[in-house]
Amino acid sequence: MASHETNPSPAASSKKKKRHSKKRKAIEVTVDASFPGAAAPVVGYFPTGYDPLAAAEPPRVRLFRHEKHHNRVELVVGAPGGGPDFVGRSYAGEAAAPQLCGYALGVLDKATGTLKIVPIASNKILRLEPHFEAQQPAHSQQSAAEAGSSVADTELNRQDLTQAYGTKKDKDKDNKWKSLKEQRNDPSAYLDLDLGESKTTADATDSEASVEVRNIPPYDPAADTSEKAYLFDEIIPKNIRPHLLDIVGHFESGEFGLKGYGSFVSNRVNKLQELQGEDQERLAWILSYITHLLSLLARNSSMSKQKRKEKDQTIRGPMIPQAVHRKLLLMFTEPGSSSLSTEKHELLVNYILVLTLFADDFRSEPTDICVDLKMNRQMLKPYYDQLGCKSVSTGAFKPFFMTLPAPLKFPQQVTRRRRRK
Known part of the structure; x- marks a missing residue:
């Protein structure tokens, strides 16, 4: 029996050459240690939609670090004009969840064609949530009525700030408790809970206190x-x-x-x-x-x-x-x-x-x-x-x-x- 050998077509051979002709480009990576004592940048975000760049004045930013545990940081961004402080912690809340990846901040310089990658503080992206500080207690010379009105005003101010800067979850929670308080203070909400008038005799009314x-x-x-x-x-x-x-x-x-x-x-x-x-x-x-x-x-x-x-x-x-x-x-x-x-x-x-x-x-x-x-x-x-x-x-x-x-x-x-x- 005659054996037939198939020769590859020139088109197929050219495709193989093209596949093997691809070469990987070498990229030079250098570690810049010129600033070994510099602090790492801090990265945070506002989940409430607050835009710090929209204000006329820049916000006041403060960074706190734990004395013993240096990887625990707390970022406080103060809104100008007496607004609430936005606080992000690297040890509580969303940042305390298990993390299976690392974060870094990259800065691309198009002129020189270099990309600088630096690690961020605590390797955490901080969630900046509004924080409402409690007001100072009323002065000792104020009356009890003034103190009560101050507490009520504090509660109203907190609700207003929550509606303005709070998350959707906090807004829904405040609306729910507000409706429940209104129903508890409304006597008509208890009309359906009336047990009705029991038919009692004259002797039973005299001993009403002994009814179980x-x-x-x-x-x-x-x-x-x-x-x-x-x-x-x-x-x-x-x-x-x-x-x-x-x-x-x-x-x-x-x-x-x-x-x-x-x-x-x-x-x-x-x-x-x-x-x-x-x-x-x-x-x-x-x-x-x-x-x-x-x-x-x-x-x-x-x-x-x-x-x-x-x-x-x-x-x-x-x-x-x-x-x-x-x-x-x-x-x-x-x-x-x-x-x-x-x-x-x-x-x-x-x-x-x-x-x-x-x-x-x-x-x-x-x-x-x-x-x-x-x-x-x-x-x-x-x-x-x-x-x-x-x-x-x-x-x-x-x-x-x-x-x-x-x-x-x-x-x-x-x-x-x-x-x-």
Whole structure:
């Protein structure tokens, strides 16, 4: 057999020659040590949009360095005209995050064709954030009223400076607290929290001081049916009900499984398909409100602030509407605090259990809600007893159901007498 040899074409050989003909250019790099004692330049930026070059006068710049730790520097840029100081620290805030690269400042001289690269101070790019110094205390001869007005003026000045130079996060935080303070000072915000007038006899009014205040949702002790025992219109106020219908859209669009609803709501959402009109809306209110109450309970569990911040990032579930969130904060948090006290935590669990009874037509199997609350049946038994519920079973080795007999009968507190010695 004859062997055929293929010779490369002249075009292909010319391409190979061109590829191998490329040569790398040598660049001379010299280290200039003529200023060994000179300080490294400091690099910073303003995240608030403040432009120091726009002012008529140049800003006052000061640099502070730690006596023992020389790599810790603090850059202070004072705005002219009595504005706030912008402070950047190399040891706190954004600069304290793990850094996997190094920074340097390059200066290109086009005339000579040289590029000078110098390291920057502390190898950090400083984030210059506005810093508001506290005003001096009022003079001792001023009256208490003048001192109070001075504190109020300081708070207003701080808010004005935040709106002018603050970051978007600080502005949103101030607006949120401002709206919450306005609602706390507005008496009309508490109209929906009225527990109603209880029907008492003449003898009961005489002993009004001895009436026990129970930490449970609004109820009617004289109700003869389970549906009227707890006041549904006060448990879910009418002004927030339009914000509790998103679950219907999630169920009909097929996005329900992606929203992170709890076990109790997921096992009962199919009832929405069987109901129509007002009955469907009523069940949607109940299931949505249970979901938002569980979210509030999960975000305000007793833990440190750092763990609470990490847990907020991992909590799954539909977003709480703003109107509903404000109502929940008014009902279950103390003024000036965003955490739950022991009494408010107990009240919140009682609200959830009462709504589960409404959802199951007052014959509820507590397995699903135990999973959502991360509590077993023995832990929930005191809550059910406090609500006046009773457990029933259809037979041996069958699940227990929680019912709500009417009229309500609450457990009596038994006081044990001490034995005489």
